[in-house]
Amino acid sequence: MNFLTRPLCLLAIGFAPAVVFAGDESKEVIPPESPVTETQPAFRISAEYNVEQTYVGDAEVRREGVSRTFDESDTVVDFVFTPRVSFGVLRLGLGYEHFSFGFDNGWPLPSTLQAANLVIGLDTELFNTILVRIEAQPGFYGAGTSDLEMDDLNVPFIIGGTYIYSSDLQFVLGVGVDVNRQYPVVPGGGIRWRFASQWVLNAVVPTPRLEYEWNRSLTVFAGATIKDQTYRMSERFGRLGGQPDLNRAVLDYSEVRVGLGFDWKINNWLTLSAEGGYVPYRQFDYHRTEVRYHNVHGAPYGTVALHGAF
Secondary structure (H helix, E strand, C coil): CCCCHHHHHHHHHHHHHHHHHHHCHHHCCCCCCCCCECCECCCECCEEEEEEEEEEEEEEEEECCEEEEEEEEEEEEEEEECCEECCEEEEEEEEEEEEEECCCCCCCCCCEEEEEEEEEEEEEEECCCEEEEEEECCEEEEECCCCCCHHHEECCEEEEEEEEEECCEEEEEEEEECCCCCCCEEEEEEEEEEEECCEEEEECCCCCEEEEECCCCEEEEEEEEEEEEEEECCCCHHHHCCCHHHCCCEEEEEEEEEEEEEEEEEECCEEEEEEEEEEEEEEEEECCCCEEEEEEECEEEEEEEEEEEC
16 A cells, blocks of 8 residues: 555544544533433433445456456444433444455455444543543454354454534544554544535545535535455465465455535434445555555445434
């Protein structure tokens, strides 16, 4: 990965914890000093969800003169309970992501990657102007549709916060930790700035973008989505491809999408999002075995998602 794109992909994990704070003003947390009264229950159930499907057309990667063209399907499903308690907002839920690539069996790149994880976290407030998130995502991060094993277990976690300078300007700082990643600890940051009545610069990865609020229900945007996740291959993976050093290898998969889209708020708990654009960069990096497949050319993509909170 070149010196520009690799840091961008790595920053995705570090910035992720503060996206909700910076980008959704409805997610303010209860101040720690707020008393629990009869009109403010100590424990109240609420939740947020996201269902997303992306298709990427034919692209190409290469290693040592050998290249391969493939397409991609990426499915994401998240459901997180967010009960409010006296000291903040708990985050308790499930997450799942499944990549499907057009590789044949025996090729030294996986035909599928999947992550099935729990979400265990807390949002809280410090000093009235600082919002903090601590979140672990223990789960199985591996290859194959039925090959998830105990060795695939990993516990990446994130710590991040947002400093609220004003209702129009917030600064974000975060750090992500994943012991399997090439760079286990990754810092990051970002900014959310409403610089005009209908314009917002939401420059917080993994989804930095420029937003225009067409009306109360419709927002159009231009921006990017940065993916960077670590997976462990099966114990048979390398042998099937004639490269036994890839058995149980750790793979860093990185991808950058750039496009245009819209968010249509159908009602208070349901938003439809759609976007399309181009994937200019991706890389498959078995960083512990020095086996890397670099991007040759990208491909167009399209994404449709339903998400919301209640």
